[in-house]
Amino acid sequence: MKAEKYLGRIEISPHAIASIAGQAVLECYGVVGMANKNFADGLTDLLPGARYQRGISVEVVELQIYIDLYVAIQYGTRISEVAIGIMNRVKYSVEKTVGLPVAQVNVHVQKLQMDDK
């Protein structure tokens, strides 16, 4: 997306927005990882470190940012509360950093992570 006026243009790619969203979501309590958005079903292994972006999709439609997050949540947390936390934190982080409105943050819980033991 692009903002124009004054001295020049400001361009922000959806990729960059996804990075910001990714940072924010991984700091949310209860989120133990991202899962691949391309899996409808089947393997839902967690994405390793640098690849968490594959669990995020960002769309910009008519100046509004739409974010979809595919997450794995820690078993033992209340999923609805964690999801609301994700929505608030991601919306806040993206709006604060990018300065543009986030219309939707959709949280897709792909997996519940049980403890190892």
Place this chain on the structure above:
Amino acid sequence: MTEEQTQSLPPLKSIGGQEIKQLFAASLVWLEKHCAYINSLNVFPVPDGDSGTNMLLTMQAALKETNNSPQHSASAIGGLLAKGAHLGGRGNSGVILSVIIQGFARAIEGKDTITANDFASALTEASKVAYKGVQKPVEGTILTVCREAAAAAVAAAVETDDLREVLARTVNEARASVIRTPTLLPVLKEAGVVDAGGQGLLVIFEGALKYLRGEPMEMEAGGAGAQNLEMISREEGWGYDIQFHIRGQNLDVDAIREMLFSMGESALIVGDAEIIKVHIHAPNPGEIIKYGAEQGALVNVIIENMQEQYIDFMAGKAANSKPPIAVEDVAGIFTVVVAPGDGLARVFESMGAGAVITGGQAKNPSIEEILNAVNSAKGDNVIILPNNKNIIPAAEQVKPLTAKKVVVVPTKTVPQGVAAMFAFNFQNDLETNAQAMTRAMQNVDTLEVTTASRTVTLDGVPVKEGQVIGIVNGKLAGAGDQRDDLTVRLLQEMGAAEKEILTIYYGDTVQPADANAFGNRVQTELKGLQVEVMRGNQPHYHYIISVE
């Protein structure tokens, strides 16, 4: 104060289920009294500010589960508390608290009573479990306070078996830890507050300690430690953010603090007789400055209008006073990617590729097609990823035909292209990106699995028409009659088991269910790998596999 009071009571060696219930109830009462204060510690202008309320409701839900339970075993009561907390966890702080309670309960499973030692190790376990709940733990939060308090409990339990004393030291460390939170988390420091969740946990410990000591549940006036950071809810208005230092002689810190507390909110006043730092929010900065100037010389004066900041922030949403915004897909550097198959095209698009041209082994795109894609780019800097050895020359020939600055990152396979895309950083310039992407593509091994179109001996491998063949980094590596067997064998020969991530892009000849089954098989036979299966839908190649 703690020493005397602790020593005047006989040592408490262990507690059972009913005592745990009582401790919990005491914590709840104490938390209730501090609830408004904890809520006021909110630093995000988002509705997660009700840390106190959320923790309180979580505690209530936990305790409710134990109502009327006559159980005397610590384990049984712990289990009920855990269940209640799990189901009733509210908000961010409440969810973390519920996980701490669950971790604690699990650690005391099977115990009828808990000793000082049990308490310390259960708290340690609770902290560990709590940390597992987040991918990137932020320090300076309730997690930090829990961990440090647990460490203090463990240290105390080595020296004494008196639960009261161990809890006292836990509280002391929790308090110190809460006070340290602003040094760990800048957003707290800016707001001049301590972490709300951490403060809540401290209050919970304090409540339990008060009960064990038989102290009344009364608030201390101007209490010690973290309570000094007196806060008032932000709902009263945004006003001005005022910061300054007062320099002087014989400054009365306490008197100045008391006066300023009455004049504004979110006040943080620290210092000594010669210099005092003041950070306060107030509707009228004039009064504060005037008062400060009467006490001594003012330096480093900063006054900001928080109302305006807030309005500016909110205006970003309405985009009224902001430059007009147009939608464009791409940053300053545009990437043109050649990919066989719509599945792979989508993979590249999801990573931010500007344009994807269909093409590959059997269908090399023409120079014109690549040129058109380059010319359609919104920017003047273009990176081309050919993703095939045979397409690199065509991509190179585009350079003199366009006015744009073009760099070809010579990716020979799709996995190299994906690795290169991952290295792309929109903040860097063209040259830096090209170098990083070229480096990244060399860290990937590629296995392509296809069917031989004729009988031939190549690279020393005899192949019959119709057999399945595997190509490792562009070289024929093996042939066989069974697709999946051959693929697994070649992966083993490549040393894939020592690598970390394996991505399988399956082609249009493979059913999704078969591909997933194959993915599971690879996962089983090559242990320790992270296996991903993705629909590439490329023609000719059954699998294109990236090993990195």
